[in-house]
Amino acid sequence: MATEMSTINFVGVDISAVYPTAIFPRNCNFYNEDFLKGVSQPDDTFDVVYQRNVTCGLTFENWQQAMKEAFRILKPGGYYECVESDVTIQNAGPQTNVVFEHLRMSMATRSVDPSIVRSLDRLMVAAGFTDVHVKEYCVPVGDWGGKVGQLWQMNMFAILETVRPHLAKAAGCSETVVQEVVQAMYKETKEYRSHQVVYAVYGRKPLSPAQ
Template identity: 25%
Template sequence: MNNNNNSICNKSVHKKNVQHPLLINFGENQDGDGFDEFILDTFRFVGGRRYHNVSSSKYFLPNDLPEMDRLEKQHYLFLHIWRNNFSAPVREKIITKRKSSLHMAFEYPSAIFIGVDISPIFPSEQKKPDNATFLQNMLDGLPFEDDTFDFVYQRSLASAISEDQWKNDVIYELHRVTKPDGWIELMEPEFLFSKETDAPNCHKFSRALLGFLATLGINGFISSQLENILTSTKLFKNIHCEERSTPIGQWGGRLGEMMCNDYIESAEACKPALSQFIGISHEKFDSMLENIRMEINQNRLYYKTRRFYAQKA
């Protein structure tokens, strides 16, 4: 997700082991039309769900239509929680309205939006505006010259990027492609609910998730550490951290119910990996999810998200 009047340059750049950072606004609401001929090479199928087929990636969630629908709904949940698409002070320069990157590309034809993802689950050419471009599988770095973008935005990759990659690759690569005095922004969730010790199934699931991530070298607590990581690079000024705690479950009203549904759907998407890690059947995993939903609705739990934005020094 990206934008601004910059063309893609052909000059070679040094490449880092970066997952799928988003250059100026992340568009997660994509469909997979037009890629049937590549399906065997591009995707794999487990338990009736479709996944990317990139062995070098740590990303383990599906990329099928149910997951894309979930991410679409989640986008608008985050928009409601934060009241904007991003927090960095770039609205006057780049965009002024609260819409997804695809919609913003239609509305602001003078800006260029570039979305990056590991899988080719992008809008068809018929649905894509001329000023929006989508790139696949940027695991080896971003193919742009230094100092290219005014704003680089990335979110929801805490479960896909190792702590070593955060500290040694990702932040440096986002910094590299950002213009001097430009901004980067990161948004990541907390994987533990507040007071979840009162909800044993919630606690069991989140601890299993954290344990599974640890086997991949992923620090599930990275959301609470990104501000320090940004500071330690000495590459940025005006570093900010903002936090939102959102009631989840029926006590949070309609938003809380929708957040609960999103959490259960994302947990269900983890079933192939986590049921094997925990050592339980899919049926017992489903039963655990039913208990999690009940506990979420019986306890006053909060779902926490954080945004970090910083200006390139």
């Protein structure tokens, strides 16, 4: 995106130092920072703040912190968008159901609410955002869904890889066993034509405090 929109400056923030190396446009910078503790950018800096795929790791209080920080660094009139998926798979096979059941169990042990994705609009309003909207998308998972399905499956498996230790603990097994079960999901998503509900929630920072 940064390559296609060369007149726009992009800033990426992640608590993990995972930066792309193959393509690194001049208008793109990355910071290894914890968004929940506050980033180094000053107030009223960005036109858009985009956040995604953190449902499995944030508590209710974490979400409040994240939205407060997004509000701070946005310019008045700027937009904040969260894109998060439901922690269930529709038309799931047996192995897929097992994996996601343990995922929800592991989230519960860390005080993370799997259903929070359906409350993000209310959290945004509470954080001070206006013109809040929710859009739901039914996204295919796996080869059966073409390019979109392949990309979403890659995205889903990347998330499962990051929480593999938590899955192993919830299931009472080794990480190797978890990896084997997750690998079995590749075949299932195609066989069962699995899909996942994705929520895009966005709102605007008021132009003035009175709005």
